[in-house]
Amino acid sequence: MKKAGWAILLVICCIGGYLALPSNYYLRRAAVHLFPKIDQYPIFENRIVKAGAPEPWKVSENYNTQSIPEKYLQVFNELGTVAFIIIQNDSLLFEQYWEDYSPESHSNSFSMAKSIVSLAVGCAIDDGFIRNVDQPVSDFIPQFKGFNGKQLTLRHLLTMSAGVDFREAYASPFSPTTQLYYGNNLEKIAFGMKEIEEPGKYFNYQSGVTQLLAFILEKATGEKLSSYVSRKLWTPMHAEEDALWSLDKKDGTEKAYCCFNSNARDFARFGQLVLNKGSWDDGQQLVSPAYLQKAITPDSTLLLNETEETNKNYGFQFWNLDYNGMRIPYMRGILGQYVFVIPEKNAVIVRLGHKRDKKYTFQHYPADIDTWLGAAMDMLDNKNTNKNKHK
Template sequence: MKKTGWAILLALCCIGGYLVLPSNYYLRRALIHLLPEIDQYPIFENRTVKAGNPQPWPESKAYNKLSVPEKFQPVFEDLGTVAFVIIKDSTLLFEQYWEDYSPHSRSNSFSMAKSIVSLAIGCAIDDGFIKNVDQPVNDFYPEFKGYNGKALTLRHLLTMSAGVDFDEAYSSPFSPTTKLYYGDDLQQIALGMKEIEEPGIHFIYQSGVTQLLALIVEKATGENISSYVSRKLWTPLNAEEDALWSLDKKDGIEKAYCCFNSNARDFARFGQLILNKGNWNGKQLVSESYIKEATTPDTNLIFKEYNETNHCYGFQFWHLTYKDMEIPYMRGILGQYVFAIPKLNAVVVRLGHKRSDTRTAQHYPDDIDTWLGAAIEIIQKSTNNQRESE
């Protein structure tokens, strides 16, 4: 065998030996499955988020009498939209599905799950399990001692201003983000983050921080986050279908920063809860004050990537201004969105395979303009048609 052949064989053996190390379990899975996809939940262990009192959305009188406006359709198709739902005045106004998706099809929330974790924190505060958002993290996990005498608090985790060393990198198979998604020890990753700068200064988006928040929910409440969310949110919200929350291993912990798998109609309930200021059918599921703070950007922070004041992020909820409308929303990396539009008393859900790679001046992906533009046009035309028929 030539020297080059031996060198290649040796390199392959080294790579193979490296991959079979127990610590590289996540890397083997990453190489098998490559980039995340919206319907990958069957490759993971999952825990059921029980829908204990299902009730369908009432249909609007104008239900599905209109279509997605033609000018928006190319973007819907190019970015692989699989579901588009509009709730108006607490009724189902419009829905459309593509490929083999239906009202019952589960799809990964990706980072929309971060907003669900935030709501769970709000519930735990209301229940008295957590004192308030300014409670120190080291009350739950002494590993986090603070930085230069300044305590790390839940507020810092919620606003992504924790000052920890988690590297949010999606293209590298060696990044902690990849380890979170494909790994089998989320707790080790979350509790292994190091405090490297003063918290409460910079907004830096970090999935590991949300995973730590979920661990705090579990430690504070004494139950896994799937059970707590089912009891405090999913069942009271009258979700129609059980959700699945993907785990790091069998009987493990939830990939809480992502991987809440449900359908568009049920995802819309979180948007309606925001519109209702935490109330559902007369019951306050999350305090109004928490909802307000969660959906309001923390302008005390500097958005480090752009070196400017943060105007886009609250407590694990995004925020944007569109045509003079203030819109809090949930967002996932492959174009998963739940928009709450108070000015129109409407919720818009878009699920799909991709989102745009370009950003607006407000730093949000510009495909959002398509989803909001299409939804608002449908809402306005439906309203005008109804008025003309009366």
């Protein structure tokens, strides 16, 4: 065998030995499954988020009387859309599915789950388990004492301004983000983060921070995250199907920063809850309006690390954008998972798919958003035009 062949064999053996180390469990899984996908929940252990009182959406009299405008279809197809629905006036106005997806098909939320965690924090404050968003993190996890004399609070976690050393990187198999997704010890990663700068100054998007929030919720409420979300949100919102929240191991911890698996119709309920200012159609107040308003309002006291611009797009684990003069709060996942809330139209839009555009516009705004909102707005406007014609 030539020297080059021996070198290759040696590298393979070294890599094999490295991957065999117990601490590199996540790398073995990453090597097998590669990049995250929307239908990967069967490779993980999952905990059921029980839908205890299912009720279907009311169906609009104009249900599916329109089609997605042709000018948007190329992007819909190129980015692998699997579901697109419009809820307006508390009713299902439009839905379309691609591939083998249906109204019951589960798809990963990815980082839309961060917004669900935020809503759960609001519930825990309402329940008295948490005093307020300015309660110190050290009340729950003593080692997080703050930096340079400034306490780390839940507000800092919610607004992604914690000042910790978590590196959000999706392309590297060695990043803590990959360890969170494919690993089997979320507590080690979240509790292992170090405070390296003053909290409450810079917006720095970090999935490990949301995972820390989930541990605080579990400690504060005395319940597993899935159980608490089922009891406080999923069941009262009358979700039709049980959801699945992926875990780091059997009987383990929810991957709270991602990996809430459900369908487009039921994801829309979170948007409707925001549209209703925290109440549901049967009159239940599930999250206080005051908390929810703060959650969907960008924290303008924060600066963006890379530009020193003022944060205009992120609140308490919710994104916010300006679209044609309308402020739209929304939930977002890395592969193009979206729930948009459009108060001016009394509407909620859900898009699920395999990809999102790699191009970004102002302050973390993926370019594909213009397609989903453009299509929805055109359909909503056309519906109203047709309605007026027939008066």
